[in-house]
Amino acid sequence: MLNTATPSTPAPVLPAIGNAIAGQHTADTLKLLCEQLKPQRRVxxxxxxxxxxxxxxxxxxxxNSGFFKIVNLSIDGREQVVGLKFRGDWLxxxxIAGTRYACDAVAMDTGEIWVVPYVALLEACTRHPALLHVLHTAMSREIAxxxxxxxSVCTLPADARVADFxxxxxxxxAERGMRTDEITLRMTRAEIGNYLGMTLESVSRALSRLARDNVIGFATKGRRDVQIPDVGALSAFVQRCLAPAPAMLQ
Amino acid sequence: MLNTATPSTPAPVLPAIGNAIAGQHTADTLKLLCEQLKPQRRVxxxxxxxxxxxxxxxxxxxxNSGFFKIVNLSIDGREQVVGLKFRGDWLxxxxIAGTRYACDAVAMDTGEIWVVPYVALLEACTRHPALLHVLHTAMSREIAxxxxxxxSVCTLPADARVADFxxxxxxxxAERGMRTDEITLRMTRAEIGNYLGMTLESVSRALSRLARDNVIGFATKGRRDVQIPDVGALSAFVQRCLAPAPAMLQ
DNA sequence: CGTAGGTTTGAGACTCCTCAAGCATGGTGG
DNA sequence: CCACCATGCTTGAGGAGTCTCAAACCTACG
Structure with missing residues (x-):
């Protein structure tokens, strides 16, 4: 659980399938927010x-950088990862609704967050209406x-859930302009399983099957890094899971 | 699928366990919105x-009244009920994020909705900041x-999921000041199952077990109306499902 | 009174979980 | 430097829970 020396946000790199301006939208929005709000930065x-x-x-x-999980807690002690957050996301x-936070937000890597007091944000929004739309967009995206x-959890079988994840x-x-051909999962199998509503063993088996089918690959050392040569292959795998025996030997 | 003659929002009635001002918060908020926005009403x-x-x-x-479902659709044709909305909720x-709606919103009963153009709402918010907080509260509640x-879906077994539902x-x-001792489910077993990530048969079995354990009851005619003499008993049932064999016979 | 849609219940199949063992990796202290 | 340990991962075997398929029932409605 110690910090790795390297933060998880390398300089933006072109994604595998090249949208040359990938990540530009995120960067622009962050710039606006930084200029208008002058937020306190916290590592x-x-x-x-x-x-x-x-x-x-x-x-x-x-x-601004790093990688975070949102954990919901129930009265009876159940613990559930309900969200994962990347650069440009809000926490x-x-x-807002209850005057108290409803869950935990935990860093899963070294990163930087910008602290924005809610009242200061509202005040800034009156001066700069574009900010308000940025805020609403962020909330809307989260809802969607x-x-x-x-x-995903309700309609996909376990293997497909992992692929979809x-x-x-x-x-x-890719949206943030980072490379997608080799990604480092900063979550344990147990955390992934918790997020997807399955056990760590099922996650492990699903990953093994994905690797066997050459949908993903594993780095030489360790199994935390996952190679994704083709994101489309993951979608195809999901579809294959949904169609039990389509046109097998047509 | 025809409309019942009676709309689903009777005059507010005290909830079973009396919070004398139940529903007042919802009513107040609606009054504010109605006065400030003068929304178009639509039945x-x-x-x-x-x-x-x-x-x-x-x-x-x-x-303002009625009962609605939010249905998500995937590219490959999967259909998923992802939300249920009551009086005072927003749709x-x-x-907001994508300039297009991301899902369907469907009425499941006769009701009245107030149409609020987003731009008009923003404009009204500049004049009346309390509106903005109402909006954000509604979005925040939805996220939570x-x-x-x-x-629920990830951590509860099927029976507990139905009880929790x-x-x-x-x-x-109860929050809206309506009676909770006998409620009319305006969803089929299939819809409930879809929402909870299980089959209609499993929903039916779960309801039968809840009735057998006297956690719920069925009205004399038909099985659409569910009697809930004690909401606490539902919570207790959920807990019982989570503790496989607690202190069975000491 | 017949039909259609919704519900209940049963039996068998299948997915996923539980439990268990063994392996790999990385950090720690001798 | 290496043995040791903790943590995480993989894989297998067996079992519980849920789904699938099927039949019968019930209610509402034409």
């Missing part, structure tokens, strides 16, 4: 808690994505 | 589509609730 390391369930809500956080929306997660991860990186 | 009937995935985003909708947040749904439904009604 976090693996395991650092950005905010905690029950803590009084005051700030939103914008992720803390869950706190949470629904997609629910659909990797696909989404790769696409998130 | 909908069972099956009416409020908005559709792909349709150009322009409006948000506030639910359409998913459209979506996460709770994901946790009923508990949440009853609490939603």
């Amino acid at each position: 976090v390391h693996t395991g650092d808690v950005v905010y905690q369930a029950g803590e009084r809500f005051a700030n939103l956080y914008i992720l 803390g929306f869950d706190g 994505h949470d629904r997609d997660s629910l659909m 990797l696909r989404h991860w790769a696409e998130s990186l | 909908v009937h069972t099956g009416d589509v409020v908005y559709q995935a792909g349709e150009r985003f322009a409006n948000l909708y506030i639910l 359409g947040f998913d459209g 609730h979506d996460r709770d749904s994901l946790m 009923l508990r949440h439904w009853a609490e939603s009604l």
